[in-house]
Amino acid sequence: MTRMKEGVSWVLPILFLILVWELIAQSRLVPIYLFPPFSTVMLSLWLLTVQGVLPHNLASSLLRVIAGFVLGGLAGVLVGIAMGVNSKLNRTFSPIFSLLMPIPALGWAPLFMLWIGINELLPIALVFMCSFFPVLYNTVTGIRNVESGYLQASKTLGASKMKVLTTVLLPLALPNILTGLRLEAGMAWRVIIAAEMVAIPTGIGALMIRSESLLRVDVIMVCLIILSLMCLLFEKIFLKFEERTIHWR
Amino acid sequence: MNLPTVELVAVFNYALKGVNLKILDKELFVLLGRTGAGKTTLLNVITGLADYEGTVKFDGESIDEIPTEKRGIGYLFQNLLLFPHMNVYSNISYSMKIKGSSESEVEAKVKRLTEIIGIEHLVNRYPKHLSGGEKQRVALARSLASDPKILLLDEPFNNLDPRTGKHLRLELKRIQRQLGVTSIFVTHNLSEAAELADKIGIMNDGRILQVGTPQEIFFSPENSYVHEFLGAPNILECESCSPIGNDLAEVRANGLSVIAPYDGEPIKKLSILPSEIFLSRYPIPGPHINVFEAEIIKIQPSDTVVQISVAVKNHLYEVETLAETCKSEGWKEGTKVFVKLRLRSIRTWPRPDFE
Numbered sequence: 001m002t003r004m005k006e007g008v009s010w011v012l013p014i015l016f017l018i019l020v021w022e023l024i025a026q027s028r029l030v031p032i033y034l035f036p037p038f039s040t041v042m043l044s045l046w047l048l049t050v051q052g053v054l055p056h057n058l059a060s061s062l063l064r065v066i067a068g069f070v071l072g073g074l075a076g077v078l079v080g081i082a083m084g085v086n087s088k089l090n091r092t093f094s095p096i097f098s099l100l101m102p103i104p105a106l107g108w109a110p111l112f113m114l115w116i117g118i119n120e121l122l123p124i125a126l127v128f129m130c131s132f133f134p135v136l137y138n139t140v141t142g143i144r145n146v147e148s149g150y151l152q153a154s155k156t157l158g159a160s161k162m163k164v165l166t167t168v169l170l171p172l173a174l175p176n177i178l179t180g181l182r183l184e185a186g187m188a189w190r191v192i193i194a195a196e197m198v199a200i201p202t203g204i205g206a207l208m209i210r211s212e213s214l215l216r217v218d219v220i221m222v223c224l225i226i227l228s229l230m231c232l233l234f235e236k237i238f239l240k241f242e243e244r245t246i247h248w249r
Numbered sequence: 250m251n252l253p254t255v256e257l258v259a260v261f262n263y264a265l266k267g268v269n270l271k272i273l274d275k276e277l278f279v280l281l282g283r284t285g286a287g288k289t290t291l292l293n294v295i296t297g298l299a300d301y302e303g304t305v306k307f308d309g310e311s312i313d314e315i316p317t318e319k320r321g322i323g324y325l326f327q328n329l330l331l332f333p334h335m336n337v338y339s340n341i342s343y344s345m346k347i348k349g350s351s352e353s354e355v356e357a358k359v360k361r362l363t364e365i366i367g368i369e370h371l372v373n374r375y376p377k378h379l380s381g382g383e384k385q386r387v388a389l390a391r392s393l394a395s396d397p398k399i400l401l402l403d404e405p406f407n408n409l410d411p412r413t414g415k416h417l418r419l420e421l422k423r424i425q426r427q428l429g430v431t432s433i434f435v436t437h438n439l440s441e442a443a444e445l446a447d448k449i450g451i452m453n454d455g456r457i458l459q460v461g462t463p464q465e466i467f468f469s470p471e472n473s474y475v476h477e478f479l480g481a482p483n484i485l486e487c488e489s490c491s492p493i494g495n496d497l498a499e500v501r502a503n504g505l506s507v508i509a510p511y512d513g514e515p516i517k518k519l520s521i522l523p524s525e526i527f528l529s530r531y532p533i534p535g536p537h538i539n540v541f542e543a544e545i546i547k548i549q550p551s552d553t554v555v556q557i558s559v560a561v562k563n564h565l566y567e568v569e570t571l572a573e574t575c576k577s578e579g580w581k582e583g584t585k586v587f588v589k590l591r592l593r594s595i596r597t598w599p600r601p602d603f604e
Contacts, residue, residue, distance in 0.1 A: 147330075149326060149328060149330045150330055150332060152298050152317075152326075152330075153324070153326060153330040153332075154332075154343070155298070155316075155317040155318050156296050156298070156317055156318070156320075156322055156323075156324040157318075157343050157344035157347060157391070157392075157395065158318045158319070158321075158344050158347045158348055158395060159318055159343075159347050160318060163347055167343070167347075168332060171334045172332075172333070172334060174334075246334070248333055248334045248335075248336075248375045248376075248377065249333070249377075
């Protein structure tokens with residue numbers, strides 16, 4: 001019952017927004033080519049889907065996000081573990097990463113365009129940069145925040161260094177690591193759209209920028225809705241995963 | 250020749266200043282001392298968690314080069330450190346799984362331990378869903394699961410209410426006897442030490458000051474620090490003891506008839522701390538139990554707590570009271586007073602092992 005109530009309280013404001021959107025657009029207060037009604041946007045969504053335009057572009061963006069995110073996340077976790085367990089490594093690399101981390105992922109775009117060229121690797125590299133640093137930071141923090149007593153307890157119970165890492169350190173650092181991954185999962189979509197807008201001819205971002213030149217506001221709105229849904233979906237997947245794996249908290 | 254199970258020879262480090270210690274097989278040894286005495290550091294030296302100079306031997310063999318994980322020690326930490334991401338079963342079976350025991354062995358062992366310790370019903374719970382006492386039991390089971398030759402316990406019952414603490418101490422003693430594991434128990438609590446120990450080691454400032462049975466320590470302190478640490482208790486020699494019901498006995502001691510707690514064993518000595526004797530110029534109201542006429546023999550002046558020696562039937566007793574009270578009551582040497590021994594503060598000593 002409470003779940004249903006929660007669902008209703010979530011959906012109602014959205015329905016209200018759609019209604020206001022539809023009414024304002026239908027009233028023709030704003031030219032319809034600049035502000036199409038919700039119904040028109042939904043029709044465009046349907047047409048773009050059946051014509052295959054949307055699935056094709058979405059698949060391109062999705063693959064890039066997954067590739068960049070998996071590589072960046074994995075590298076972040078691995079380097080984070082190494083820095084988390086080894087104080088010397090941490091002392092050496094912390095200042096370097098602290099300098100690089102504040103640079104926005106898109107800030108790397110001009111440099112990567114020259115280094116990598118305008119090809120499939122470019123958006124993947126940008127998503128990699130967007131995921132790597134935050135995940136690295138969360139992993140290091142997660143590992144270093146594990147109470148040292150647990151490590152001692154595990155040692156006295158006979159665990160080797162590797163066992164301490166896999167059975168105690170990583171599981172206890174997991175909440176931090178997953179939070180990092182979840183926050184960056186949404187961020188990866190924001191980066192990929194921007195990258196596709198400026199540099200790549202395929203993907204949701206490219207579709208949006210082409211629509212802008214054709215004055216197809218309805219298509220832009222379809223893309224924005226898809227983007228919003230994808231960000232939400234990615235974050236939700238990680239949230240569910242977090243709930244399942246760290247139920248002991 | 251029977252070698253000691255644990256032996257420390259001239260052990261030094263940042264907190265220990267030349268510790269020599271022998272603990273015999275199956276012994277429950279209590280390390281007693283104030284906070285900062287070096288008790289936990291000594292346990293950490295035995296486990297290999299703290300660096301040290303000197304030698305630690307198990308069964309006569311030096312283990313200085315053996316890393317912590319291979320020393321085969323059970324360690325019950327002060328803050329227990331149950332792994333929060335594992336349920337009780339996984340916590341207890343952790344060391345066995347690390348060693349590569351088969352699932353059936355693990356299952357049988359966990360079943361046996363949880364039965365002995367009385368926590369069979371908790372195996373699927375996570376630490377966050379356990380009470381303080383339950384956590385202690387689980388931590389004890391975990392430290393025993395790998396059949397350690399030596400069990401170290403660092404003030405494990407500190408944060409429990411007195412009743413649960415007492416119950417767990419009795420349980421611990423029973424389990425320790427049943428499994429026959431040599432144990433070192435660290436505490437700053439004298440009652441806890443007296444209740445548990447086969448032998449007590451008094452520790453201060455990184456040194457072991459005295460080792461002996463509880464009675465040896467209590468009745469024959471070897472130096473003034475130990476005497477003071479024990480609270481400089483008044484000792485009463487018992488002449489006879491007759492149970493009067495309600496876990497009480499009437500004891501003839503030092504020519505007085507004293508009502509004392511009684512647990513079924515004949516009482517040989519009574520002890521009471523100076524701070525637990527109440528002094529009054531006038532007859533003390535309430536039941537006339539453990540109230541005696543006395544005379545003040547000597548007062549050692551002080552700004553805070555005054556030491557007063559009183560004579561009761563030709564025996565001297567030390568009493569502690571606030572300087573303010575002493576002044577306002579106008580007590581001086583030769584004043585006739587009444588003393589009351591607080592019933593629940595009287596400690597009884599049933600086993601004359603040292604005699």
